[in-house]
Amino acid sequence: MIRFLHSSDLHLGKPFGRYPEDVRVPLRQARAQAVNVLADLARAHHASHIVLAGDTFDQTTPAPRIVRHAMNAMREAAHVRWVLMPGNHDHANATELWRQIRLDAPENVILATEPAPISLSDDVTLLPAPPTDRHPGRDLTEWFDTAPTGDALRIGLAHGSVTDFDSSEDGGSAVIPPNRARRAGLAYLALGDWHGQLQIGPETWYSGAPEADGFKHDKTPSALLVEIAGPTAPARVTPVPTGTMRWQRSVINLTEGVTPEAMLAAVLPSVTDRARTLLDLVVTGRARAPDRVTLERAIAAAAPDFLWQHDDLSGLGLIHNTDDLDVIDAQGALRAAAESLSRDATDQSRSPEDRATAQTALSLLFSYALED
């Protein structure tokens, strides 16, 4: 009866200001390419529509070229019809944005900016619930229950978080009831806002963003291919990968006796994937100082492989072992300095900041001493 792609949260124009320029550029390019990726998937899977459940744009007033480029890309994908619904980032009251979109939008783009039924075909009606504000604070899908659609198949489209699970990326209040699809007789409820892909119910899904923009979600970014054979047929939902950039946050929990290099190697992606990978390493646990130095050197050696890499060893405690201090020196001033720092690092009468400083200083001493 209908086959369409469900996606959301493209966040076109997201600046990624926290990252260096040479990282920002590919990130923004990948994000802009998401429109083409979706178009290609729709063509490959014979989807008639691509339904975007909000936050297509990152701001309410993106640069006009961002809108123009997106509309041009949709125009190029003439084989499919695009349904654009506002999200909380590009909400319906963003008048300038939607004025610009209306100016630039091709004929194959449907704007779902009002809570009113939209006929996708003779027998399929879309019920959109466009957010009117950054934080609407109310259930915009309530009207679905009583919306008159005749015998047409009813597909809901909403943006926000469901009440039994705070699925808002921005920490907004959750207002969409998880059983809205059943209560409103929807064959499928396409949700947006949560950047990771998530199934809420048999016919209720968050598609997730087609390109990840952080380390929060560990699943491979993908869109959802939704196929509904008839009015009473269940929705058949199939994830189709879309992401080109990889965001990986890995936690290495060191313990005494493990080999740091092996622990690191276990979490690192293949070398071929690293150039498109942003890696955030979080090291926890406790380790002897030489092991810490070994790990730091291994991380430093691998870092250039990645598009971007960051490591946080602040959560790694030191195992204070007298034998380890021998690495620095068996006796004398160097040894005395190491012992002094070791004492300061574990002296509970000192402030946590001072202890952390002493521990870092001790790690540096190990590092320098091991340069021999």
Next chain:
Amino acid sequence: MKLLALHLTNVRKFTGKRASITGIGDGLTVVSEANEFGKSTFFDAIHALFFEKYSATAKTVKSLQPYAGGAVEVAAEVETDQGVFRVEKRFLSRKGAKIIRQSDAAIVAQDDEAERWIKEVLGQDGTGPAGLLWVRQGLVGLEPDAAAEKALLIDTRRDLLSSVAGEIDAMTGGRRMDRVMRRVAQDLSEITTATGKKSGAWKTAAEDVAQLEQDLALVTEQVRDLDAALTARKQAESTLTRLDDPVAKARREAARKQAQDAMDAATAQSQKMATARGAQDLAALHAKNATRELSGFLTAVDSLTAAEAEAEAAKQAARDADAIVARRRADHDTAQSAQDASALAVATTRKQLEAARQQIDARKAKGDAARLTDLIAKATAAMAGRDAARARVTASKATSAWLADVDKAGAALQTLEATVQAQSTTLSMAYTGAVQLRLNGAAVPADHPIALDALSEIDIPGVGRMTLRAPSSGRAAKHQLATAQSRLIELLALAGAETLDQARQLASARQDAARTASGADDMLDLLAPDGIDALRQALAEAALAAKLADDAPLPALADLDSALSEALATDTNAQQAHSRAAKAHAAARDVSIRSHAAVAAADKALNAARGAVGAEDNREARRTALLLAVAQTDTALSAAKEAVAELATDARDLATAEAELTRATDAIDSTAALRAKTDRTLAELSSKIEERAGNGIEERCSELEGKLLSAQATELGLARRAAALTCLRDALSAQRNAARDTYFGPVQAELTPLLSILHRNATLSFDSKTLLPSGLTRDLDDETLDNLSGGTREQIAILTRLAFARLFAKQGRRMPIVLDDALVYSDDDRIIKMFTALTRVAQDQQILVFSCRQLAFQDLGGARPMVTVSDA
């Protein structure tokens, strides 16, 4: 090792000769010779013997060769634990080295083996500690200039102290510590300044944060501005929609039409009401006039009656007033006569009193004139006496000063006469007969000494002329005497005197005349203090006044005064009575005038009242007509009021209708104005929004937020790294400093007593890199070594070597200290103290001192070896 003797053959100035120093003692040995003797040659040769290989061709070795060339031979006799040996080296030609045991003349080592033997004796690596102990001429530093040699000596010192203190490297961290500290310093210097302030990447990160915060604040403000513009535009669009609503527009137009119709109806009704009210007002005016006319007539009748009574009363009052005026005028005339009589009596009495007083004054003036005449005569006589005396004073020149000068000249003359007398050869004759001698032609008196001139001729009658030649005695005195005599004569002549007695008489006469003049002045001041002319003026006035005097008897002044007082009292009473009568008369006249005026007014009112009422026979007819007119106008007024009331029952409120019309019209006008204004606002907002949105300002804001977070994280990370590096640096420094104290302890222990010989309360600080003194603290005052004088640096250099030498000695490695004119910068006092230090160390340490300062070193002690030079 101990040096016993040194032998040089064909070395520098000792060309073809053998120079030796023998008898070098165990302790302090001083080789004190003049310049150019060859001390430095000995020093350099010994140095080459122990530190240059026999095969060396280094500059230091070549410098030993004399101009004539040839092989250079250097030998030393040394004593080691194994015995006494002779160490020989031959350089540059037929090179070789030998170690010969003196006890049996056996060669124990040769060439390279000999070199190894020397190294072993000197120290572990040949350069050994002995390298520390050589002090060349003028050396004020502690290290050689050559980097290689410097590094070598540092290692030597480290080695030395390692031996002394145990494991120094282990203690201070040694080279590893140096490297780690360099790494820490290097890493820290990349992000901080020497004082710990941010620099490099850290400073850049902090600046980035500050700049980003500033940029973000600016962009955030622009985003807020954009949001506000968007909101405003939305409101404006909503306003436009509302204004353009056709239903509302039709409602506004209908309201205006309805208001206009109501206004038209109200206007017509208002015009009818105005007409009716006009008629009512006219009727009311007629009624009011009729009533007023009736009332006026009735009032005029009443007024006429009252006016007639008032006119009669006024006439009676006028008559009464006229009678009173006549009585008051008679009283006034009587009082006037009494006042005139009293005034005449006062004038008569006052005239009599003045005449009596004038006669008394004339009689007194007559007496005054006689007294003044007498005074004028006396004063005139006194003035004549004074003028004569003053003339005498003026004529005389014999003043007191003149007399004093005369007396002084006379006294001087007497003195000179006595002097001339005393200084001259005199001739005295006591005649026994009549024959009288003549001196220079003048008779010689008897018994009177005469001073003789240089050439005197004495005629002795009967005998002949006797010529006397005497020394020219008293010539000057005589000249002075003549001058004094001339002076006295001149002085006396000034006042006309010829003798001293005359001079005194003249002076006395002048003083008498002056006293006479002064007495006459006093008399004149007494008789005529204001001058004789004033007396004469007073006399003339008195004479004039005295002319009125007569001899008739005078009445008593008291009687006349009493009569005058009585007349004045009478006159005062008469004046008061006259005043009262005049006032009463004037008052009566005023009353009369007013009463006559009242009569005139009453007559006028009476005439007016009669005019208002009219003729008496028409008064009733007029009253009746007026009453009728009042009744008719009241009826007309009632009719008009009823007509107005009838119209008012269904009248429209014109003001309300007008207000409703205004409101309805304003609503349409204001809507149009608001729409125009909103259109303009929309255009402005759209322009602003397009500009901001076109710049992607929101995206820029989001980007800056991300960059700021990143920069803050970077800065925090660098701050933590700086803290950790600083912490590490401090820990390393603290531990190394602690180790250094232990490290330098033995050196300080040896150095301190030596240093105290030269400087009290002085300590040396050591550089951890060079392991040498770096500063001197004297009496808590810190000075770097470079800032010390050349002499002090030279002394410290030697003392430090002495301290090291003692450490060697404690290890059993006794090495000689060789000083080549090392105290060139030190004064004699310091040289003495330095020798005290050298002597102290020399108790268990061999020290060989070369010096050219023979005098300075003469009394400083130390053994004096034998120095010989002979043909080779």
